[in-house]
Amino acid sequence: MGVPVVLLVSFVACLLGCHREQVRDAESVLSIEAPMGKQVEVPYKRNAYGKKIVALTFDDGPFPATTNRLLDLLREKEVQATFFELGTMASRYPEVTKRVYDEKHELASHTMSHKQLNKLRANEVATEVSQARDVLRGITGEDPKLVRPPYGAINVVVAENVGAPMILWTVDTEDWKSKDASAVLERTKATVFDGAVILMHDIYESSVDGAGMIIDELRKDNYEFVTVSELSELRGVELKDGEVYGSFRP
Numbered sequence: 001m002g003v004p005v006v007l008l009v010s011f012v013a014c015l016l017g018c019h020r021e022q023v024r025d026a027e028s029v030l031s032i033e034a035p036m037g038k039q040v041e042v043p044y045k046r047n048a049y050g051k052k053i054v055a056l057t058f059d060d061g062p063f064p065a066t067t068n069r070l071l072d073l074l075r076e077k078e079v080q081a082t083f084f085e086l087g088t089m090a091s092r093y094p095e096v097t098k099r100v101y102d103e104k105h106e107l108a109s110h111t112m113s114h115k116q117l118n119k120l121r122a123n124e125v126a127t128e129v130s131q132a133r134d135v136l137r138g139i140t141g142e143d144p145k146l147v148r149p150p151y152g153a154i155n156v157v158v159a160e161n162v163g164a165p166m167i168l169w170t171v172d173t174e175d176w177k178s179k180d181a182s183a184v185l186e187r188t189k190a191t192v193f194d195g196a197v198i199l200m201h202d203i204y205e206s207s208v209d210g211a212g213m214i215i216d217e218l219r220k221d222n223y224e225f226v227t228v229s230e231l232s233e234l235r236g237v238e239l240k241d242g243e244v245y246g247s248f249r250p
Helices: 005-015 064-077 087-092 094-102 122-140 157-159 181-191 206-220 230-234
Strands: 018-022 027-037 052-059 082-085 105-111 196-199 223-226
Touching: 052 181, 052 230, 064 206, 082 087, 082 094, 087 094, 087 122, 094 105, 094 122, 105 122, 105 230, 122 157, 181 206, 196 206, 196 230, 206 223, 223 230
Parallel strands: 052 082, 052 196, 052 223, 082 105
Antiparallel strands: 018 027
């Protein structure tokens, strides 16, 4: 489903603006302008737990050593998370992707190869998304419903060709940068709120440690953890193709 150009440009240029964020890829670290996730303002809908709710999300996997350890931890703590997997990684480690799916976590797409989509042509954007979708469907039998554009890099061309709701974030743990579990926890505690989408990566040991600490600490403050789709449903938000979401505030 396409997005009207006027609305998207207004979203990117006027309503939300941009933030400069250090981002990482396999080759280098660079700075880009990435739009923040859309603030979805809806009436509060009390969830099944009667608690504040957030979504833990993990990018760039799967990677056997760390993703399997994270899955063990999530099972132990009875937490469901959302995994935005790369098609290249899922094709390399399909058994880990299948475990994510079998253990009822939300399996979503981070595109095929982590390219910066806003620098691609329309057909290249569609290919990055469709190739990852085919890989994940080949492993699980289901299409992923959500896409996280690498680096949060979105423009009109991306929105019109991604063919899925685009999920960004509102709490950036910067786990890739610090590689320190305590720093990840402190950054999360300083910026978390009811309805937040928390960005992490399941390819670092320190991120797995940090995830466990985040779960324990936020639960002390009456938070519970749900998937992105559950978070949107509990807040009464219908996720639409080509639109951008980063939080679901009460």
